[in-house]
Amino acid sequence: MSHKSAWKAEKLGYTNVKVFAAGFPAWKKTGSYYAVETSYVKNVIDSLKPVVIVDARPTRPAYVKGHLPGAISIPYNKFDEFKGILPIDKNIPLIFYCGGYT
Template identity: 40%
Template sequence: MAASLGYANVKGFVEGIPAWKKAGLPVAVEPQHILSEISQGVSFVLIDLRPKTLAEKGYIPGAVNLPLEKLKAAKKQFPKQKNAPIFVYDEKDERALLAINIIKNWGYTNIAYIPGGLESWKKAGGKVEVGKPSSKIVYVHKPRPGTFSVEEFKKLLKSPTLPANYFILDVREVNETQEGSFPHAVNIPLGELEKRLNEIPKDKTIIIHCATGIRAEMAYNILKRAGFKAYYLNANVSFENGKYKIEPKD
């Protein structure tokens, strides 16, 4: 698509987000994603890195004001869960990237910044609050709607046979399954899912997975609209040398 628009120097990072993070590269998140998380009641930490006087003139609802210069001193405020979603923003993206490195060095694995900060939030239609923002982090973990427990899924995989009331759906591309797949899983790529719903049993609990949880969540929404009893793994899933690794995202 990019090439057809006239761009000649286009590259793709085929390994996806897990490998991107493993390489130590920063992750950006669009305001629309934050708005979606809010609408679903998903728990996350949102940090406004700007000076207090600037934050009081307007900030993203729910944001905690921890100026970059004071961030290190606030380490003990951060969640015990090292995979808790943490989003940061500032007037300058360079400062947000500095904050990401600080928080990452504390062992947190699910950090991203909002490019453009408050201005990009406004352009996306996000509301802005004026006044004194909170300076204390309060994080209460809540499972994302439609998610299936990673620990329970691992127990299913260890069973000699998959219980008759479950159906594992792998929505990765066919070439991705060459790296490995779960026992008893059926592969139907996300792009083919709506045309192949007749291959999925309606009398079973469907557990969906992909490589990062993103496509699995999209598949979950498709099946939910179609009347299936479905759940998805919000996890990074990888296969290597006949073994699998499942890392919960939050």
């Protein structure tokens, strides 16, 4: 799918297009960041496995107005100030969300 997506991007005029040919599983193994679908987040929440979901939007009004169940608020511009509330166990997955991708 990566090659097809890159080809479509080039057809739209993008010139700095790169493909990670080894695919998503290999990308994850590198420890690189990646985006996930909302269905993935729901499955993680429903599984009751340890996970920390971080709402990176401003606390007021966004987090206060509504957030994912169990999410903690660490606004992106206050990350250094609040990073101490993240789990000590570095194997616990962290899922960050904001107002970016729909």
